[in-house]
Amino acid sequence: MKIKLLHYLIITFISLHLNAQNYPLSAKKLTFQDSICLINLPQLTLPENYKGTYAPQLPAIHDNSELPFLRPPFLQYSYSCGQASSIGYNFTYEINRVRNLPAKDSANQYPPLFTWNFFNNAENDVGVCFYYTWEAIKSNGQPNVIEYGGMGDNQLKWMTGYEKYYNGMNNRISDVYSIYVGDSNGLITLKYWLFDHLNGSEYGSLANFYTDYYTHTFLPPGTPEEGKCVVTQWGPYSGHSMTIVGWNDSIRYDYNNDGLYTNDVDINEDGIINMKDWEIGGLKFINSYSEWWADSGFCYMMYKTLAEEKLDGGIWNKSVYIIEVKEDYSPTLAYKVKLKHSSRNKIKVSAGVSNDTTDVWTAHILDFPIFNYQGGNHYMQGIDIIEANKTIEFGLDVTPLISYINPGEPVKFFIQVKEHDPYNFYNGSLLQYSLMDYSNGLQEIVCSDTNVTIIENGYTTLSVVHQVNINKVNIDTEELPPCISGQQYTHQMSASGGTEPYKWQLLMEYSENQYEDDYPAIQGQQLNPNGSSSGYAIQAIEFPFPFYGNMYDTVTIHVDGFLMFDTLKYPIPYQVDDMFPFKYESMLAPFFNQDLIINSSAGNGLWYEGNANYAAFRWIETLMEENGNYQLDFTAILYPDGNIEYYFDNFNDPEYLYRITGISNGDGINYQIAGFSNLFPAKSPQVVTYTPQNYISSMNINDEGLLTVLPDENNKIYNITIKATDYHNISDSKTFQLSDGIVFYFTITSGDDNRIDYGETPVLSFAIKNTGNQPVNNVILTVQINDLFITMTDSTENIGTIYPGQTIYLPDAISFSTETGIPDNYNLTFDVIINTATGSWEGSFNVKAYAPVLSLGSPFVDDNDNGIFDPGETVNLIIPVNNYGHSNAIGVEGLLTTYDTYISLNSSNQFYFGNIPKGSSVYDTINISVANNTPQGHSSHFDFEITALPDFIIEESFDMLIGRYPILIIDMDPKLLSGPVIKSTLEELNVLFDYLYYIPGEPDIFQNIFIVLGRMFGQHILTEYEGQKLADFLNTGGNIYMEGGMTWFDDPQTAVHPMFNINTVPLTWNLIDTVSGIINTFTEGLSFTFSGDMPYYNYYLEPVEPAYTILQRASEQHGFAVAYNNGNYKTIGSIIDFSGLNDSLPPSTKNNLMMKMLIFFGLDTTSAINKNYYDLENRVLFCYPNPTSENTTISFLLTRTENIYIDIYDIHGVKVSTLLTGKEFPAGKHSVLWDGKKFSNGIYICRLKTEKNISTEKIIKF
Structure with missing residues (x-):
């Protein structure tokens, strides 16, 4: 009885644990992205030699779980079922099968969590589609259980150690396929895969599938395998993955309760007899619910469930997924x-x-x-x-x-x-x-x-x-034989070198360019998507649009910034990786980002404009980013010749935005991503263009390199790019011309080499070959291009007659000039027309042109001291100019200007950099003086103009900090008690400060930090990283006031804590009633009553000399605050809330205490306190009153005419109000009113954006 009870409890525990995977939203179904990836996987079909009377005979029962390659059943960790099934079972089995190794040994087992932890966002309730993690193994390998340190017991761990990763690189997946199993033919294919790997191997393989497990039943008495567990119907979702290990053609289940077991009766009464009617036969699978589940971790599933629709109890997509692995791979x-x-x-x-x-x-x-x-x-x-x-x-x-x-x-x-x-x-x-x-x-x-x-x-x-000295793979085929239009053409490609076998692929490439141009005025009709977030609208266009060889006349425009050619819905799911759906769905993506929304109140929407000559789609949308929301305007224009143009407008924010810009065929191979994807400074090139190459729509190449083409036009010279990849993923690609009579080759001479640089006049030499069997007479070569950066200077060459097999060489036949403003790395597509007496051939070719890309580097100060501008200092400012382009820059100069009255330029503001080679940086220096009265923390603005021959002009600017900003308040207290009070105190003292809720990346630009951690019951606990950052700040000569009720005693101590020279003395709980200053310290004569949120303490502070107490409970002489002067830095540590101090008669006020602490910290009272420069009216952004119960006035100061955007966000980053949307204001002080009465109490963020800056201010509504 005890044993049965224990077994019941274990099963109950497992069931509860795993139901947690099935029923939370993130695990109920495959996401849209996962679905795209799996749907578009190449499908494995039954080879011809497995069909007919000579096909291998299949047994009625087959069970790969009896082989040594399958590891024992195990319990998956949390939501890692996709990896438990696909790696823990399938990959482990497959790699051991090809190596003939036993899976019972730990060295031959592979942990699911190694890859899962890269994709789960460090959350244990996030399921990850197994395709992502298979791709990771395909790319970089998989360590075994010994290297990883077990199967994994948390969602956080990333393995460290190069040798471990290197050893894992040897364990690789080569290919991933799907098998459709919704009919009997697909079932036969799956069986052969399980039986002999579809290649006659001694041992077969496994397969994974997705569905929703919620229960199983038992095989009826008196039938084969009676009493064994069987799934007769799956649940409605698709969030759980399992592994098929075998089959049994004899198991049976009476679905229609007629007392019979049949496969030839229409039991579902749909008028068709198929697998949906089968009551006999099933597959065996293993689950990751441990050996206690079902039959020692295994269970049957009826064949019928393969054919059923998902909502009727079937598996996802009626498909299973399989892998090929590499037996003996090692990296080169x-x-x-x-x-x-x-x-x-x-x-x-x-x-x-x-x-x-x-x-x-x-x-x-x-x-x-x-x-x-x-x-x-x-x-x-x-x-x-x-x-x-x-x-x-x-x-x-x-x-x-x-x-x-x-x-x-x-x-x-x-x-x-x-x-x-x-x-x-x-x-x-x-x-x-x-x-x-x-x-x-x-x-x-x-x-x-x-x-x-x-x-x-x-x-x-x-x-x-x-x-690297290696014999890499090389495509040996030199030339394709001629073809006949309208007739199927085949040719066997050949390769050598590298490591066989080779994998052959066709590459369909577009020519991509980026440049600046005017934004098109697209108006047209506004479209109505089916949702403002991840919705879509369908639009017919007035011409067939060619895209990767297919023709489309209907386009689906998605809110999330892309175009597709079907109506597959794109919801907002859990996003694992945007790149996978981009690669596996045919799409045009100007700005693919799932966080785009249509905010109708901001004038957002989708538009279409078009006719028989073009189809334009425009997005005006809001991008919801963690660091703010952005109004974006971009357009895609499609043309009947297949050309694509993306336009971007008003991308002038300084932040970095995530997106994918590019095009994709959806086959996982042919896709292109713009050079600035997928993170880029938002100030991007205005236009991105994609030009299709001259290739055939109907062409294919098989795994053995047999090229099959159906040429569809006479006298066309097609470009066919073929790629051969060897066993080690090293590839070679080559572009061939296919024609029914004429092909051509060319070379370039430009300047003193064979590459085209800006401003040059290249010369092209041609070789024209007659591959036909008849002479071609009166041949004339013409080369054309329609490009604003190119002018043809000699575009025609008379040739005469070319005999069969003859090649005519034409040195220096064609020439053209390039504009000096041509972009770097610019693609040029030339059209070639070869006219003859009997007709003409048309082809094309591509070349690249190069130019310098000049940009301002990071200016730095040479002062033989701290490397920053300080008031009263004369320094050398060193300014670098970088050339990131592919061509040399000639005669580079610079001009520095500033209107800052605190700055004096002592030497010429003209810079001479000379010639800057590609990839190089050149520096020049100017001597600058900073005025004595420059406020600490002042930011000086400089403009810098870069020029180069012949006509380059680049406008840049930068800011330089003078000294350090006086004060930074870091309010990490979740209750926000002292932070706002310290802020208002500094405002009343007219002291410049900044206010953050985190420790910034560069705190040493501040002189003093006031950090508030909170008292208890929700206080912020300093992490080791944060403590080290504060310690580093002190070591650079900064000063810190740190307040926290538990940080000195209960919380973990970090590197910064001992730097305060404080000990703690524990005691029983005491009331904080009065807080008094200390004689002979800067707090002498101060006395406060206390009414803080937590008016009790259970320890006090004891200074370690030379530190000293500055605030205490007078009756007990228990220290509440301790000051310490290290000589290099100063600190004040406190256990009480500054906000809890109650003002009484002067000098006992918080303002006076703050003033004394600032003087202790050495703040320059002549420049930081009571200076007009720090008057609140002169701050860039200020909200008053704040906190507020109703309205607040938002004031801002401009130094020049600006377009202003002001929005209000709640604490979660959701925009709740828009006050200004690009309104122009002149230089000076301005204000707008925010009516907060209708908003609930809480914290709001006011965000002001100009062309070059963003300022934020917290507003507390009570």
Whole structure:
């Protein structure tokens, strides 16, 4: 009886635990993105040799769970079912099958949580589609249980250690497929996969599926496997994944209760007899509910459930999902990286390579599914309480970069860390980077740059130069034989080198360009989407639009910033990774972001305008971002020739916005992303264009490299780009011409090389070949282009007759000139027309043009001191100019101007930088004096104009801080008690301050910090990271007032606490009645009554000399506040709320106490206190009264004419009121009224935006 009871309790516990996965919203169904990825996976069908009388015979019963490759049943952790089934079971089985290893050994088991933790946002109730994590294994591998440290027991851990990652790189998935199992043919395909891997292998494989498990029953008495557990009907959702291991054709269940078991009776009475009517036969599957579930972790499911619709008890999409793995893969190149950061979801790590070792930016980029803004707001290793967990060492398999290099030649390898941290809350360093070359043993190329600070909201790039010697894959086919229009054409491609087998693919590329142009005035008709958030509208267009070889006459415009060609609904789901739906759905994406909404009150909406010549779609929308909301205006224009144009208007905010801009065929292979996606400074190029290449709509290449084409036009020269990828993911691609008679080749001479630079006049030499069997007479070559940056100077060449098989060479045949303003890395598409006596052939080709890209670097101060402007100081200001382009800049000059009266330019404001090579920076210096009376914290504005020959002009600007800002209030108290009172006290003293709710990324721009943590029952507990940041601030000479009721005694002590020289003395609870100053200190003569939120204390502060008490309970001489002068910094630590002090007769006022603390901190009373400069009327943004019970006046000061936007947000970041939307105001002081009467009590944020700045102010409504 006890044993049965224990078994019942365990089953009940498991059931409760796992029902938690099935029924919360995030796990009830696959998200839209997951669905797209899985629907668009390539489908595996039954090969011809598995059909007919010669097909292998299948047994009536097959069970792969009896093989040693399947690990024992286990209990999944939380919502990781997708990974438990696909990695814990399927991948583990498959990799052991090909290696013939037993899964009972830990070394041959693979933890689901290694990959799940990269995608779950560090939340244990977030399910992740197994496709994402399969892609991660495909890209960078999977460690085993020993390397990872078990199967995983939390949602936070990221593994550290290069060798562990390297060993995991050996365990790889090569391909992922689906099998449709909704009919008997699909079931047969699945059985053969389970039986012999569909290739005659000794052992078969497994398959995963998604559905909703909610119960099972038992096979009837007197039938095969009687009493065993069976699922006869699945639940209505799709949020749980399981693994199929075998089948049994004899199990049965009486669905219609007629006492019979049949497969040939229409039991559902739909007039059709199919698998939906089957009562005999089923699959065996394993669940991740532990060995206590069902039959020792296994269960049957009836074949009928495969065919049923989802809501009628079927599986998702009537499909299962399978994987191929690599038996003996090992990386050729890898990166070893040691990285430190305090918030891992703020960074993305990429790899890159350039054949030009002078490049400062990578020419080819390799992104990864992991280390990609993931893992939630946590330290790199996931556990935040340990400082060492900020640092992680990992490896990345960068072998695919070999695809882009010339073996045996020096190339430059890049690592790039992109940070997206709009508030500058967090920071980090790229500690170490090495290239690991395994092509001939192991050679480690160590980057000499170490401990490099990660650039805030920018790209941090390190590089090494190395020569890789490897026999890489090469497409050997030189030329395609001629074709005949209208007849199917086949040709076997050949390749050599690398490691077989090769995978062949067709690449359908568009030419992308970016430049500036006028924004089109699209009006047209306003569309009505079916939702203002993630809704869509359907619009017919007046011409067939060609896109990746297909023709469309209907477009679906989505609120979330993209166009599609079907009506698949796009809701707001849990978003794992935008890139997956982009790659796996055919779409045009000007600005793909799920946080776009239509705010009708702000004039938002969708518009269409078009005719037979174009179709234009315009979005005017609001982007809801964590650091504010943005009004965006962008347009996509489609043309009948397949050209695409994206226009962007009014993208002038200084923040970084997330989006994907590009085009996608939806096959996971052919997609293009604009160079500034997916994080970019919002001031972007106005126009992005995509031009299709001259390829055939009907073409295919199989896995063996057999090219099949159906040419549909006579006298057309098609471009066909083919890619061959070897076993190690190293590829080669080549573009061929296919024609029924004429092909051509060309070379470029431009300047002194073969690349086109701005302002040059390139010359093209051609070779024209007759691939037909008849002479071609009176041949004339014409080259044309319609591009505003190109002028043809010689576009025609007379050739004469070309005989069959003959090639005519035309040196210096065609020439053109490039404008000096041509953008860098600009694609040029030329049309080629070859006229003959009997007709003409048309083709095209692409080349790139290059230009310098000049930008202002970060100016810095050379003062032989602290590296900042200080009042009364004369310094050298060093200004760098960078050339990030691909061409040299000639005759670069600069002009510095400022209208700041505190600044004097002592030397010429003209800068001479000379010639700046591509990828280089040049510096020049100016001597500057800062006035003695410059207020601390003053910001001086400078304009800087960059010019270069022949006609480059770039306008830049920057600001320089003078000294330090006097005061920063950091209000981390959840109850917001003392912070607002300290703020109002400083306002009454006319002292300049800033007010934040967090410790900023660069606190050392302030001289004094007042940090409020709260008393108890909800106080903020300083983290180790925050404490270290405050300690670092003190060590730079800053001063801190820190107030907290529990931080000195109950809370964990951090690096900053001992720097206050305070001990604590515990005692029983006492009342805080009076608070008195101390004789012979700066608080002598002060006395307050106290009425704080928590008027009790259970310990007091005892100073460690030379610190001393400044406030105490007079009757007991219990210290409440202690001051300490270190010589380098000063501190005041307090256990009482400043807000709890009650003013009495002077000098016992909070204003006077604050004044004395400021004087103790050494605040310059002549410049910071009672100076008009700090008068509240001169602040950029000020709200008064604040706190308010009704209305507040919002005042702002402008130094020049500006367009002003003012919005009010609630504490959750939701906009609740708009006061100004771009209204122009002249320089001076202005104000508007916010009527807060209709709003509930709470905290609101007033946000003022100008062209270049954003200011915020907290408003407390009570």
